[in-house]
Amino acid sequence: MNGDRRASVGFTFAGRAVEARAGDTVAMALWRLGERTLRHSSRDGAPRAVFCNMGVCYECLCRVDGAVVRACTTLVQDGMRVEPGGRP
Numbered sequence: 001m002n003g004d005r006r007a008s009v010g011f012t013f014a015g016r017a018v019e020a021r022a023g024d025t026v027a028m029a030l031w032r033l034g035e036r037t038l039r040h041s042s043r044d045g046a047p048r049a050v051f052c053n054m055g056v057c058y059e060c061l062c063r064v065d066g067a068v069v070r071a072c073t074t075l076v077q078d079g080m081r082v083e084p085g086g087r088p
């Protein structure tokens with residue numbers, strides 16, 4: 001990753017093995033991978049993505065090891081299982 005010397009962290013997103021850098025949030029790790037849709041609206045099914053990136057809007061809800069979390073405030077960990085979705 002272009003001069004980034006941080007340790008590599010492996011996790012899965014929607015069952016696919018992916019890689020991030022230690023210290024990244026789940027949101028930023030997925031953004032770097034080109035993953036923009038973290039969930040779909042329960043109201044109209046529209047795709048939702050990172051919006052505020054500071055834990056305020058709840059647009060980035062996803063599931064990490066079965067728990068609903070905000071991707072923008074959750075640090076990626078080695079072996080983590082991340083799934084799209086979560087409550088609105």
Ligand code: FES
Nearest residue numbers: 053055057058072
């Ligand atoms: S993007 Fe707003 S809470 Fe995560």
